[in-house]
Amino acid sequence: MTMKSTPVRHAGIGILAASLLLGTGVGNAAPAVAAAPVCVAIAGAMQITADCIDPQFAKPVIDSETDETSPVAHHRIRAHFEGTNIEFNVYFHAKQDLGKWAGRFFQYTYPTAFTPEEDTSRADDRAIGFALSSGGYAVQAGNKSLALGYRHTAAAAKFAETLAAKYYGSTRTISGYLYGPSGGSYQTIGATENSTGVWQGFVPMVQGVPQPTSYNFLGRSAAELILGNKAGQIRNALLPGGSGNPYAGLDPAEEAMLREVHALGIPWKGWEFPDYLLGRSDQYPQGLDSDAPLSFDPTYANDFWNTPGYLGTEVSPLGNRVRAELATMGDTVGNRWNIANRFYYRYQTPPASEGWVGLQQFLKADGTPLYPQRPVKDPGFSGFVSGNTAFDGSINGKVIVVDNLYDTDALPQHADWYRQRVQASLGQAATDNYRIYYNDHADHQNAPVTGERAKHLVNWYGMAEQALRDVAAWAENGVKPLASTNYHVSDAQVVVPENAAARRGIQPTVDLTVQGKESTSINVGQTINLRAKAQVPPGAGAVVKAEWDLDGDGVYTHAPLVRVGSVVTLQTNVAFDKPGTYLVALRVSSERTGDPTATFALAQNLDRVQVVVTPGG
Known part of the structure; x- marks a missing residue:
């Protein structure tokens, strides 16, 4: 040294x-x-x-x-x-x-x-x-x-x-x-x-x-308040084999909240891991909510709960739910700020010309804001982190x-x-x-x-x-x-697009089916057939590895590849010895030069199907 x-x-x-x-x-x-x-x-x-x-x-x-x-x-x-x-x-x-x-x-x-x-x-x-x-x-x-x-x-x-x-x-x-x-x-x-x-x-x-007011985090915090108890059913509706309708079973306030939060641009795919989306996972030990007053806008909470035009006074299913949440939490200063903070994104709406399409739901047809606007902008951290x-x-x-x-x-x-x-x-x-x-x-x-x-x-x-x-x-x-x-x-x-050639980019695509569909129901011990094809975008290399997760536990095992031109095909038969709902997955990796021993620069993707296993007769 x-x-x-x-x-x-x-x-x-x-x-x-x-x-x-x-x-x-x-x-x-x-x-x-x-x-x-x-x-x-x-x-x-x-x-x-x-x-x-x-x-x-x-x-x-x-x-x-x-x-x-x-x-x-x-x-x-x-x-x-x-x-x-x-x-x-x-x-x-x-x-x-x-x-x-x-x-x-x-x-x-x-x-x-x-x-x-x-x-x-x-x-x-x-x-x-x-x-x-x-x-x-x-x-x-x-x-x-x-x-x-x-x-x-x-x-x-x-x-x-x-x-x-x-x-x-x-x-x-x-x-x-x-x-x-x-x-x-x-x-x-x-x-x-x-x-x-x-x-x-x-x-x-x-x-x-x-982005204005870090609205994606605020929107998720609002969703945690209103939709937290429905997160599981929303996730299930969007999973392979689910109903495809995340609004099913929601009351009017919950439906309004879900439509609003996803019009913000928070991806539907995020509900695959709802605890993360809602700030309840280990990655968010402090959560997404805060009881702290906004130092740059100290009168906001008072206006939210007392001034016409704000959700705290709005006569609507969502407004009624917000006031009910405050009553449940207890009408103290910290709780009033906690709920008001979550909806701050509604009250700093930039003009459509600035390109924030997720906030344009809060504009009238003439381009003016639907709700009262706060005079002070949240300084955020983007300026000093990016070097202004x-x-x-x-x-x-x-x-x-x-x-x-x-x-x-x-x-x-x-x-x-x-x-x-x-x-x-x-x-x-x-x-x-x-x-x-x-x-x-x-x-x-x-x-x-x-x-x-x-x-x-x-x-x-x-x-x-x-x-x-x-x-x-x-x-x-x-x-x-x-x-x-x-x-x-x-x-x-x-x-x-679903297809690699149409999607382009550098990631492979995977199309997995069970008995030719995205879901099936079988009895314990019954054998079913899984089939898949994987493709890479033109010029993106070749699939070099495939792995099955047959019981949906996130642990993968090697799957042999069969190549037909630029398409890789796979199939296997599987049976389950216990009842339950299994999300079976296939994960593939591609590499630009087709090197199966490569350690770096592997492009991965996966697909899943749902298998419901019943005890049977």
Whole structure:
């Protein structure tokens, strides 16, 4: 291990790359170099170029260098910026693998503020392994202040290039690719709109945008209040073999709430896991509701319960239900705020021209709001997380968005909202710089898909990895990626074709039937036949793996493949020894080159059927 603590000023990649110090890694001191310009801010957003100096991150300090073996052999450099609490790590190929570097790097970003004890700058095993296997080194900058946006990531990326030039002994041009999920997508968009030359491509994942009042979370909280006791029956109606009518059995207030919340764009598919949608799962330990008064609008709760035009005074089934809920909870100050807060999205309605189709249900035919409007806008967190970016679609470099159709946190329609801004900003050039891929049976979480979630969700991270490889080939060699997913927006819901060739994008499709249908009823011990076909979009590779979950417990076993042209077919017979309702699933994985041994960049999807098993005679 080599320990260092020497500040090195970044004065432009081209200058420092040729003048780094001697030593096993990067050396101890840098010679004097020509002055570089200071980065400037425009409308509050710092404009970062390859050669400007961000004064907040002007002094990178190398703390250590180590040769490590996990998850694969690599050389790690740990560093920080003097005068800040920002640490970052760079992961290079091991000395024996230097020839595997293809002149690029991949950089993950996420805005969570962690405790001082946590090493947030350390990339996880997957990020390291993917980068090194894809011809790149990995960079990751920790973030202990939400307000940094993309600035610290840019400074880390630029300094890492000077380290790479010395470590790999190369003067070649280095290409970089920034990616991040959720809040990290805010940072990624901030970087593509406000930087040039630092990165050449970007992959925002499960894309968040600065929507009014965070209405998707408020709408879900409202649904939890009104529909919580009906969540199971709504889910069952939407499952394979269900009635298909989620409104059946709801009273007028519940029906009104369900229509409203899904007109917001909260996907029907989210009811597959209602506890998550309603904020009752482990991922939401605090829930979605709050008793706290709104600091930016302290008179709101009083108006909600006392002023005509608000739901708290409205004579309607939903208004009556809201007042009944308050009576049940107890008419105290905290409970009045708790219920009022959930419906705040009704009272800050932007004009239709701003594109928030989920809120247009609250506009009259003449375009004016149906309900009273609050004079104060919720500041939210999108501004400081994104670095005050405009979200106007003025992207620099190649962008591939990876979004998911089961996502109730970052709504699928919001990615389309941003796509329209890219189209307006770039015009015809958008086709040469932008793609969007929607994935089915995938939600917001990028953690391993296990347990209850594995019954109906796939791991979407491999599709993001493929997008990163595609954006690199696009930026470096002009290789156009596959066409964007074919979709349309109906009532704020993103709708895609069932067939892979029509859907396009990069995800395979699966069509599973039981006895030729999506559901069947049988007796214990009776044998039934399951048949499936799987396809990949044109140019997206080949299905390389299939797995059955025959008892619906989220645990999968290998299924042999039979290939007929571009279609993979599967079938099996199964019998059940216990009564019950089983959601049988088939999960498939495809890979761009058809490699069945691939670890990264696997595209997955699944399909399910319902089997009702009765004791019989």
